[in-house]
Amino acid sequence: MARNLNPFFVANLVISTILVLFILIPLVSLFLYTNPDTLRELFTGYTASEVLNAFETTFKASLLSTLLLLAFGLPLAYTLARHSFPGKKVLESIIDIPFVLPHTVAGVAILTGFGSRSIFGEPLERIGLVVQDSFWGIVAAMMFVSAPVLIDSAKVAFQSIDPELEEVARCLGASPVRVFATITLPLALRGIVAGTILAWARALSEVGAILVVAYYPKTINVLVLEYLNVYGLSYAIALSTILTLVSIALFTALRMVLGGGS
Amino acid sequence: MVSKSLVLVALAIVVIVAIAASMMVLGIGSGGEMRTSAAVSSMATESVAKVGEGRVLKVFCAGSLYIPLKKLAEEFRKRYGVDVHIEPSGSVMVVRKVTDLGKRCDVLAVADYRLLPMYVYPNYSDWYVAFARNEIVIAFTDKSRYADVVEKHPEKIFEILAKPEVRFGFSDPNQDPCGYRAVGVVALASLYYRNSSIFEKLVLDNVPGVRIENESGVLHIYVPPSFTPRGNLVVRPKSVDLIHLLEAGELDYAFEYKSVAIQHGLKFVELPKQINLADPKYDDLYSKVVVHILSGTDRERAVAMESIVYGVTVPKNAPNPDLAIEFVKLLLSDVGRKIFEECGQPFLDQVLGWGSIPEELKGLVKIVG
Numbered sequence: 001m002a003r004n005l006n007p008f009f010v011a012n013l014v015i016s017t018i019l020v021l022f023i024l025i026p027l028v029s030l031f032l033y034t035n036p037d038t039l040r041e042l043f044t045g046y047t048a049s050e051v052l053n054a055f056e057t058t059f060k061a062s063l064l065s066t067l068l069l070l071a072f073g074l075p076l077a078y079t080l081a082r083h084s085f086p087g088k089k090v091l092e093s094i095i096d097i098p099f100v101l102p103h104t105v106a107g108v109a110i111l112t113g114f115g116s117r118s119i120f121g122e123p124l125e126r127i128g129l130v131v132q133d134s135f136w137g138i139v140a141a142m143m144f145v146s147a148p149v150l151i152d153s154a155k156v157a158f159q160s161i162d163p164e165l166e167e168v169a170r171c172l173g174a175s176p177v178r179v180f181a182t183i184t185l186p187l188a189l190r191g192i193v194a195g196t197i198l199a200w201a202r203a204l205s206e207v208g209a210i211l212v213v214a215y216y217p218k219t220i221n222v223l224v225l226e227y228l229n230v231y232g233l234s235y236a237i238a239l240s241t242i243l244t245l246v247s248i249a250l251f252t253a254l255r256m257v258l259g260g261g262s
Numbered sequence: 263m264v265s266k267s268l269v270l271v272a273l274a275i276v277v278i279v280a281i282a283a284s285m286m287v288l289g290i291g292s293g294g295e296m297r298t299s300a301a302v303s304s305m306a307t308e309s310v311a312k313v314g315e316g317r318v319l320k321v322f323c324a325g326s327l328y329i330p331l332k333k334l335a336e337e338f339r340k341r342y343g344v345d346v347h348i349e350p351s352g353s354v355m356v357v358r359k360v361t362d363l364g365k366r367c368d369v370l371a372v373a374d375y376r377l378l379p380m381y382v383y384p385n386y387s388d389w390y391v392a393f394a395r396n397e398i399v400i401a402f403t404d405k406s407r408y409a410d411v412v413e414k415h416p417e418k419i420f421e422i423l424a425k426p427e428v429r430f431g432f433s434d435p436n437q438d439p440c441g442y443r444a445v446g447v448v449a450l451a452s453l454y455y456r457n458s459s460i461f462e463k464l465v466l467d468n469v470p471g472v473r474i475e476n477e478s479g480v481l482h483i484y485v486p487p488s489f490t491p492r493g494n495l496v497v498r499p500k501s502v503d504l505i506h507l508l509e510a511g512e513l514d515y516a517f518e519y520k521s522v523a524i525q526h527g528l529k530f531v532e533l534p535k536q537i538n539l540a541d542p543k544y545d546d547l548y549s550k551v552v553v554h555i556l557s558g559t560d561r562e563r564a565v566a567m568e569s570i571v572y573g574v575t576v577p578k579n580a581p582n583p584d585l586a587i588e589f590v591k592l593l594l595s596d597v598g599r600k601i602f603e604e605c606g607q608p609f610l611d612q613v614l615g616w617g618s619i620p621e622e623l624k625g626l627v628k629i630v631g
Contacts, residue, residue, distance in 0.1 A: 046559055047487070216491070230437055233358070
């Protein structure tokens with residue numbers, strides 16, 4: 001027990017407490033400000049269907065965006081972690097750009113790139129993929145802004161695995177697919193899970209790019225802004241509180257299921 | 263264990279208090295700021311130019327006022343050495359920031375002066391003035407479909423907007439005055455051209471849930487709380503948001519304020535005076551259209567169309583009331599008049615004021631209420 005009270009531990013704990021409080025105090029005050037009557041009204045009044053639809057849209061789009069990112073991002077992250085090629089540094093910087101761009105600019109970029117009147121947009125529209133004011137536009141905006149998070153954390157996770165482990169398995173006759181599935185992926189899993197949660201969270205929180213690309217169907221964050229404008233602060237806060245609670249539950253569950261216990 | 267963790271929490275609190283105390287001592291944060299402004303107002307007799315050094319004037323304004331106010335702010339900085347921070351947003355949001363979010367600003371300027379008596383005066387300010395005007399135009403770019411036709415025959419604009427391959431937009435009527443004004447302008451066009459299909463094709467067919475009723479010669483338009491367009495109509499929260507889409511070529515035409523079109527270098531169609539909400543002389547005619555926003559809710563509000571007139575005030579809790587009034591004084595002077603003229607927002611023939619107008623402004627304002 002005495003070991004617990006060494007100065008380093010105490011200093012660490014004190015400093016950590018400050019940061020936790022810094023995050024906690026605004027969140028708690030958000031809950032305290034929430035008016036239960038407003039909360040009830042949101043789900044029973046004329047806003048009910050709009051709010052429920054917005055939740056559905058937000059979670060569906062962010063889930064889809066995260067799954068698509070996993071499907072396309074893991075191979076990319078693995079390639080970046082294991083191979084070097086000319087222009088790799090430039091490519092890595094390009095991948096990080098969506099993180100740097102102001103969100104409105106990100107939205108404009110998506111529209112000019114994939115909008116139905118752009119070069120790529122016209123063929124996409126023919127197969128039913130329209131971005132402007134559509135569900136796919138929301139998915140595109142979310143993917144664009146959260147891609148760097150997932151790719152970078154998966155890359156670091158892959159990099160932390162000793163390539164010799166993979167080579168040994170391959171020498172013992174395992175196919176590259178089997179090596180990836182049984183050695184690489186399990187070892188990198190925690191880093192990938194952490195990256196996935198962050199990418200999902202980033203997708204859930206996006207609003208700036210979505211406002212430009214697809215104001216409709218409305219997501220929760222678009223609705224929060226609209227309610228702040230139209231109905232005032234109490235409605236916006238009630239909506240944000242629900243989003244916060246759902247996110248806490250969701251991410252805790254994800255960590256418990258995928259995070260390997262601890 | 264419990265007592266140990268209690269000790270640690272207590273320690274943490276001590277550290278936080280220590281940090282907070284040192285910040286206060288160093289004068290960081292609101293405490294220091296408040297002391298300074300109290301000291302400053304006690305020296306009110308000194309020249310503003312002197313006490314203004316190093317202070318920051320905060321202005322909340324409608325998006326459409328951002329550019330002229332920025333130019334004015336530059337003038338102000340030159341004269342008084344005061345930096346001006348301007349925060350643009352939708353006019354209703356401008357008001358909400360002060361009344362709901364409790365944010366403090368020195369000057370508050372909105373795209374519809376009538377919002378001020380509705381929300382701000384007399385609870386949050388002692389006076390307000392109406393000073394400049396604007397009008398609704400239909401903005402487009404070279405990339406817009408039928409741009410060549412519109413340039414030669416601007417009178418055909420409503421015909422072109424109704425074409426199935428043309429995409430046009432306005433802002434959400436429930437959120438932005440430019441939005442309900444756009445709906446009103448389309449209705450006024452129906453009246454002016456004696457062609458009810460204009461409103462049917464542009465609004466009724468594109469937005470489910472909108473109703474129109476003719477009550478003894480006045481058109482009442484009911485806009486539902488969830489304004490969800492389909493077809494060729496594109497809606498965004500503020501009219502300025504539509505400009506990105508226009509410039510990206512995703513939108514062909516947008517209902518905008520003339521000033522916004524000029525300031526963004528867009529081409530635009532001017533509409534007849536009888537429908538463009540520019541001229542206070544036509545207010546009787548404009549008021550033949552009433553737009554009910556958020557209809558069917560307890561927040562439903564009937565907005566009769568009127569000429570577009572900008573309003574400005576200084577909130578009661580402005581951190582720098584002396585500078586704020588100097589800023590409004592410069593705004594209402596010939597300097598402001600010229601800037602606003604160039605930006606497409608000409609002044610009213612006579613600036614109008616309500617409430618207890620500050621002494622410094624009395625010479626510039628005609629007090630009407």
